[in-house]
Amino acid sequence: MDTPLTTAGRKIRLLVTLLCGMTLLAGTVWGRDDHFPFGPFRMYSTSSPPDAPAPDTRVEGIDTTGTVVPLDQHNTGIRRAEIEGQRDRYVADPGRLRGVADAYATRNPAASVLVEVRIVIRWHGVRNGRPTGRSTDETVARWQP
Amino acid sequence: MSHVGRWLTEPVPRGRIAAFRTLVYLFVAADLVLFTPWVRTHASVPGELYQPLFLGRLLPLPTPTPLLVTTIFWLLLPLSLLAASGRAPRALGWPVFLLYFEWMIIAMSYGKVDHDRFGLLVALAALPTAAAARHGDDTRSEAGGWALRVTQIAVVCTYFLAAWAKLRFGGLEWLTGSVLARAVIRRGTDFADTIAQVPWLLVVAQFGIVAFELAGPLAFVLRERWRRYAVAVFYSFHLMTFATITISFAPHLVAMTSFLPLERVRPVVWLRQLGRWTAGSLARHGRVEQPVVGSAPVGEPPVPTG
Numbered sequence: 431m432d433t434p435l436t437t438a439g440r441k442i443r444l445l446v447t448l449l450c451g452m453t454l455l456a457g458t459v460w461g462r463d464d465h466f467p468f469g470p471f472r473m474y475s476t477s478s479p480p481d482a483p484a485p486d487t488r489v490e491g492i493d494t495t496g497t498v499v500p501l502d503q504h505n506t507g508i509r510r511a512e513i514e515g516q517r518d519r520y521v522a523d524p525g526r527l528r529g530v531a532d533a534y535a536t537r538n539p540a541a542s543v544l545v546e547v548r549i550v551i552r553w554h555g556v557r558n559g560r561p562t563g564r565s566t567d568e569t570v571a572r573w574q575p
Numbered sequence: 576m577s578h579v580g581r582w583l584t585e586p587v588p589r590g591r592i593a594a595f596r597t598l599v600y601l602f603v604a605a606d607l608v609l610f611t612p613w614v615r616t617h618a619s620v621p622g623e624l625y626q627p628l629f630l631g632r633l634l635p636l637p638t639p640t641p642l643l644v645t646t647i648f649w650l651l652l653p654l655s656l657l658a659a660s661g662r663a664p665r666a667l668g669w670p671v672f673l674l675y676f677e678w679m680i681i682a683m684s685y686g687k688v689d690h691d692r693f694g695l696l697v698a699l700a701a702l703p704t705a706a707a708a709r710h711g712d713d714t715r716s717e718a719g720g721w722a723l724r725v726t727q728i729a730v731v732c733t734y735f736l737a738a739w740a741k742l743r744f745g746g747l748e749w750l751t752g753s754v755l756a757r758a759v760i761r762r763g764t765d766f767a768d769t770i771a772q773v774p775w776l777l778v779v780a781q782f783g784i785v786a787f788e789l790a791g792p793l794a795f796v797l798r799e800r801w802r803r804y805a806v807a808v809f810y811s812f813h814l815m816t817f818a819t820i821t822i823s824f825a826p827h828l829v830a831m832t833s834f835l836p837l838e839r840v841r842p843v844v845w846l847r848q849l850g851r852w853t854a855g856s857l858a859r860h861g862r863v864e865q866p867v868v869g870s871a872p873v874g875e876p877p878v879p880t881g
Contacts, residue, residue: 433718440584451732458740474754478757481753484757507613561756
C-alpha cells in the first residue's frame with residue numbers, strides 16, 4: 431500500500447525544492463565560491479588560449495641543513511589548491527607563509543626548522559592545446575623569518 | 576503545479592530508501608577516513624589561514640581549532656554508522672547532516688572549494704524527511720520519492736550548471752582553450768599523458784564535455800530503461816575522468832545511485848543464501864549433519880523504525 435503525503439507535506443516539499451533551486455540558479459548566475467554550497471560549479475571553468483603556458487604550483491621550504499622540503503597536504507595539512515586559492519594573499523603579504531611553516535612544525539615536531547618557505551610556479555609550455563615538454567620556474571612569494 | 580508536485584513526490588519502494596540511506600551514511604563514514612581525510616588535517620593549520628565562507632560568516636561558525644575538528648570527527652563517525660543501520664532516521668539523520676555540513680565548511684574555508692558533493696548534501700538534507708524504511712520493503716512512499724527525486728535533480732544540476740559556469744567564467748573560448756591540457760600537466764596519469772599527444776583530441780574532448788553536461792537534464796525525459804543507460808554514461812564519464820586526472824567525484828557518484836533500483840541490491844540476503852547453499856552442499860556430501868528443524872527465515876531481519 432502506498433503512503434501518501436498530506437497536502438501540506440506536498441506543498442512544503444514543493445516550496446523547499448523551488449527555493450533551493452532558485453538559490454542554486456542565482457548562485458550559478460551571480461554567485462562565487464564563497465556561496466558554497468549554492469555557488470557556481472566552477473571546477474575547471476576558466477579558459478586559457480591554446481598556446482598559453484600552464485601553471486603547476488608547488489610550495490617548498492628550506493630547513494636549517496639547507497635541504498629543500500616539498501610542503502604538501504601530508505606534512506602541512508594544507509592542500510596545493512588551497513595555496514593557489516589564496517595565492518594573491520601570499521603574494522601581497524609573503525609573511526602569511528609563516529602559517530605554512532607553523533603548520534609544518536606542528537605536524538613534524540622532530541623535523542629541522544624551516545628557514546625559508548616559498549611558492550614556486552612551474553610554467554609548462556603548451557602549443558595547440560598540447561604540452562610541449564618544456565618549462566620554466568617562477569618564485570612568486572618567499573618568506574624568511 | 577500539481578503535476579510537478581506529483582512528479583517530485585513520485586512514490587518509490589521503501590526498500591530503495593533503506594538501501595540509499597545505508598549507502599549514503601556509510602559513505603559519510605568512509606569520506607571522513609578514506610576519501611577526504613585531509614579535512615581533519617585542518618586541525619593543525621593556523622587559524623589565520625581560515626577564510627570562512629559566506630555561511631560560516633553569517634551563522635557565524637567558529638574558527639576551527641584542534642578541539643573543534645576532533646570533536647566533530649568523533650561525533651560524526653559513530654553517528655553516521657548508526658544512521659546507516661536505518662534506525663531513527665530523523666534523530667540520527669539531522670545531526671549527521673548538520674555535522675557534515677559544518678565539516679564541509681571547515682573543508683572549504685582555506686582557499687579551495689570543491690564542487691563534487693552538492694548531490695550528497697541534498698541527499699543528507701532530504702533523507703531525514705523520508706519515512707522510516709526497511710530493507711526489502713515493497714511499500715511505496717511519497718516522502719521517500721521526494722528525497723530521491725531532489726537528489727537526482729541535484730546530480731543533474733551539477734552537470735548542467737557546471738556547463739553554465741564554464742560559459743560564464745571561461746566563455747566560448749573554453750571549448751577551444753587549453754583547460755584539459757593544463758589538467759593533464761597538473762595531475763595527469765600515464766594514460767592521460769599518452770592520449771594528450773593525439774592532435775586536437777583534448778580540444779574535441781572539451782566540446783564533448785560541454786555537450787554531455789548540457790544534455791544532463793534529458794535524463795528526466797527518457798524512459799526508465801534509457802535513463803539507466805544515461806546514468807551508465809554518467810558513470811563512464813567519471814571513470815574516464817579518474818583514469819586521466821585521478822579526480823573521483825566520489826560523493827557525487829554516491830548521490831547518483833538515487834537513479835538506480837537499489838532495493839534489488841541485497842548483500843545480506845545474498846550472503847545468507849550463499850551460506851545456506853554452502854551448508855546444504857556440505858551436508859549432501861555427508862560432511863555436516865542436516866539441520867533438523869527451524870531453519871532461518873528467508874530475508875533480513877526487520878530494522879526497527881524510529
